Amino acid sequence: MSSQTTVIDGRLSKGEIFDVLRNQRRRFVLQYLKRRGEPVELGDLATQVAAWEYRTPCEKVTSEQRKRVYTTLQQTHLPRMAEANIIEYDSDSGLIQPTTRTKDLSIYLEIVPGSELPWREYYLSLGAVSCALCAAVWGNVYPFTVLPDVAWAMLISVSFTVSAAIHIYYEQNMRLGDLEVPPELDLE
The missing domain is CATH 1.10.287 (Helix Hairpins)
Structure with a gap:
């Protein structure tokens, strides 16, 4: 899916959904939004995603780790997810919130650890x-x-x-x- 993706009748193909969600950081965004169930601030989201990525408690996330995640979320991942109507993202206020589509995406994600058989x-x-x-x-x-x-x-x-x-x-x-x-x- 490119930055020119168009959403027709509010629907994306499975291929487009998989393309957006193949990135672990985007899946972490969905995890956080679904757990919270309300709009979240970009700073809080970046801290939690960094904590998961670095496998550390939120309190121990360094400013460098947070900044790295914050920047890629702000510039790449959140705009792409918003373009696909998977989330709503207000870049001015830094607020991210789930859409009706957010909760429906888990059916497309089968997490199969390591050598486990699907x-x-x-x-x-x-x-x-x-x-x-x-x-x-x-x-x-x-x-x-x-x-x-x-x-x-x-x-x-x-x-x-x-x-x-x-x-x-x-x-x-x-x-x-x-x-x-x-x-x-x-x-x-």
Whole structure:
């Protein structure tokens, strides 16, 4: 997305949203805005983002760290997010506030730490294993003939149900704004 992005009917494509949000600092801005739920001052925002980036309490953020974050937020990140209507940014007053679009963006952000398997790949794998299991049961392949067919069907059903319940529980803690710190920092 370039600085010439146009918002048609108040909507951005998924590609444009991902382009804006691929930057960690912008995700930190959203985290802070969603937690606060009200307009914030650029100075406060810069201090908190610097604290997350440098993994230090807000009180220990140096003036150099804060200034570095403040400057890039003011000159680059906030104007770009405002252009996409993800936030409202008044450069004169230094106030930033969420828009109706801000809260909807978390559905586009799946935080997958390190070597962890994304849920979509997990379900694809579980489906493939289930299909192979069904084929083995249907083809009367030993040892899959030891249990009745209904037991295998029950095993598959329970596997998907338990997986979905774990996924729901896990996802509740992975949304921007739901935790004190951004999900990508909480996992490390």
